[in-house]
Amino acid sequence: MRILIEKADCLIYEDNDFNFKNSDVCIDGDLIVSVGKIPESFSAEGVIDGRGKLLIPGLINAHTHAYMTIFRNSADDLMFNDWLFGRILPMEDKLEDGDSYWGTMLGICEMIRTGTTCYLDMYIKGDENARAVCESGIRAVLSRGLVGKGNDKDGAMRLREAVDEISRWNGKGNGRLSFMLAPHAPYTCDPDYIKIVMQSAKELGIGINTHLSEGRVEIKEIYEKYGCSPIKLIEKTGMFSLKTVAAHCVHLSDEDIEILAENKVSVATNPVSNLKLANGVAPVPKLLKAGVNVCLGTDGAASNNTLNLFRELSMLTLIHKGVNEDSQAVSAKEGIKIATVNGAAALGLDGIGQIKVGMKADLALIDLNAVNMVPNNNPVAALAYSANGSEVQTVIVNGEILMENRELKGIDEERIRYEVAGIAKRIGA
C-alpha cells in the first residue's frame, strides 16, 4: 500500500544526533520512499494527518519474553529464588499447547499500543510465538531458550527443535520474522553445550541471544565453578565471535566491560526488571563510554510488569543520573538512540530504526495534545521524560498500519484478553 504521512514532526537521526524536522513521509510497500518532498510519481492510497504530531521510528525492545504476560502481576515483591522457583517455574510447568500463543499475542498488543514495532524474544515453546508474530503484523527476532549440559539428550532435543522451527518460519510474515539461537545463561548451559549451540548458529548464519551477569548469585556460582566471571567464561567458549546480544550485564568488572567492547557484544539493558528483582543497576554510562552497543529491553511481564518501552526509556534516562549523581548521564537523546538505532544494530536489522529513505516503514505517530506533552518545549525530552506510551496514536510496521487512532487493526484484543484470563486462572497465576 502507498501511504502518505503529512506534515508530521519527524525524528531524524543524522551525524549521531537527533532532531525533529517537519516533513511529508511517503511509504510504498514495506519501505519509506521519501522524507521531505513528495515524489511526483507518488499517488497515495491512504493519507495520515501528521500535523501537530511526532513521527518516530518504532521502538525496538531488545529483550523480552512475550509469552510471560500471562504471569503479569502474579509474582511480586518476592526474593529472586521464591520468584523463580516458587512461582514462575511451577506456573510455566502448567502451560499447555496454545497458551504461549495467547500470552505472546497479549504482549504484542501491549507493544504495538506503546510504539514498539520490533522485539527480540526468548521463549520456551516453539511455533506459537512465530505464529503470533506472523498474524499480528509486528516484526520480531525470535530465539528459543536453550538449556543443556554437554551433549545431553534434552539439550540436544531443544536445539534440534529450535533449528527445525527456524527452517519452517525464517523470513515468514513478508520478512518480518527472523531468528537467533538462545543459550539461556551460563548457569543453565555449560561451556560444551554452548559450543554445540554456537556450531548450529554458525551453520545457520545467525546470532546469539543470552542472559549474562544478571545477579550476584550467578556471578558467585560461576566464579566458584570456573574461577572467572560469566563474561570471561563465555568469551573463552568463543561465543562472542558470533553476533551476540547479552541481556542484563548488571554486575561487570572493568575487564568484563573491555571484553564486551572488544568483541562488539550488544548489551540489552533492562533497568526496570533489574530493579524489581533487586539485581541492581547496570553500569550503562561506563558501557557507553567504552563504546559498547547498549540497547533496551523490558524483560518479561513477570518482572517488570509491562512491555512498555516508553516506561523503560524514562527509567533508563533517569536512573543513571541519580545513581551516579550526574544529571547528564544517559541523556534523552542517548536514550532514544539506545531504544531505536542501537536496538536495530543489536538485532542485526540494518533496515530499521530510523526515518530514512530505503528503510522499512516501522513508525509510530505520537499525540502532542496529551496534556503531559504540553507545552511542546522540547519533543526529544518529552519522549524520554514525559511520555508514558499512551500518547502513541498510530503504528505502522513493514508499511502496514497495525494501529490507527488507538484502534488495533486485524487483532481481536477482546478474544486475547479472554483467553489469557482463562489461562491465568487455570495455572493459578
Add this chain to the structure above:
Amino acid sequence: MRILIEKADCLIYEDNDFNFKNSDVCIDGDLIVSVGKIPESFSAEGVIDGRGKLLIPGLINAHTHAYMTIFRNSADDLMFNDWLFGRILPMEDKLEDGDSYWGTMLGICEMIRTGTTCYLDMYIKGDENARAVCESGIRAVLSRGLVGKGNDKDGAMRLREAVDEISRWNGKGNGRLSFMLAPHAPYTCDPDYIKIVMQSAKELGIGINTHLSEGRVEIKEIYEKYGCSPIKLIEKTGMFSLKTVAAHCVHLSDEDIEILAENKVSVATNPVSNLKLANGVAPVPKLLKAGVNVCLGTDGAASNNTLNLFRELSMLTLIHKGVNEDSQAVSAKEGIKIATVNGAAALGLDGIGQIKVGMKADLALIDLNAVNMVPNNNPVAALAYSANGSEVQTVIVNGEILMENRELKGIDEERIRYEVAGIAKRIGA
C-alpha cells in the same frame, strides 16, 4: 449530587493492609455514605458502572509546583546550577500576571487525568493558584514559597501577602482549599526568618511545607554555615513543633532520621525529580522502618517531567528494591499507602485517602481492560507496577465528577493548551 458506583472492585484499607472488595459505593454531596449494601433510603441521581473496574481513593501528590508545567521539557540533562540559575529562574522572572493560573490549570488537568485528587503545592504568585483550584474542582493545600533573611523587607512582604491570600481563600471551593506556609529551604531562609514564619503559622493554626536535604551542595553549605545538618538546623528553630511536610530528604544521617521520626515530620519523597536532578535516592526504607510518615510527590514538571503519580508510584516501588538489592523494599502495598493514606496524614486532611463511610468522595475508577492490566492476577501489584495513569477513566473529587470516561468536565483543556503554549513561547521555554 447522589451518585451510585455499582459493583467496582474497591480498594479497602483495613488493619494496615489493602484488599479489593467488590462493592456498591454511594455518594451523597461530598461524602461517601455507604460501601457495601445500598441504604434503603438512597436514591441515586447518577449511576456509574464499576463492573470490571478498580475503584481507588484518589492519589495525593504531596509535593509539587503546579505552575511549573509551563517549563516542562525546557531544562533537561543539565547540571543543577545550570538548571536552576541558567534556565528556571530566568524563565520565572519573565512570568506575568495570569501565567501561573494557566500553568496550574495544565498541571491540574494532568493530575486529574492520572487519578490525583489532591495535591500540596508550593508556588511564587498568590491568588492565581487558588483560583485554578476552585474553578477546576480538585482539592489542594496551597503554600506560597517564602524566601527571607531575618526581618528583611522582602521576606516580610512575601509573608504578609501569603497571610492575606489565606484570609481571602481558605476553605473556598466547598472546603477543598486549605493552606500551609512554606519557608522555601534552609539555604534560602535563615533561622530568624523561619521563626517569624513559624509564628504566623502558629497564629493561623496551619502547618509548614518546606524543602529539606535535597542535594549535597545544600548539606555542605549548611554544615559550613551552621556546623550541623539541615534537619538539625531546622529542629533547633523549633519548626518541627508545627505540623511539617519536608520534601526530598535525600541525604540523611541516622540522627537526622531519628529527629524526623521523633518530631513526626512527614517526608514527601520525590524519586523521579531526585534522580533527574542527580540528587540521588532517598533512604525511604530506613525512614519507613523508623516510623516516619513518608508521602509521595512528583515535584514540578521542570524536574520530572510529568505530574503523574502513577509513574511516581512505580518509581517508588522499584528503585529502592534495586538500589538496596532487596526485592521486598517498599512493596506495592506500602507504595499505595504512601500515595494515599500517608499523603492525607501529611496534609492534615483526615477526611480523605480511603474508601470508607464518612470520608470525602475523592475517588478514581481504573480500567482493567487496558492490555497492560491483563490478566488481572493481582490488582494491588497492577496499580504499582503495570499502570501508567492512562487507565484512569473517571475521577470524583468532593462528590463532583471531574472526569468521566477520560472526558474532563467543566475544564476547557484546549484553551489551557493554547494559553500555556503561548506563555512558553513568550518566556523562551
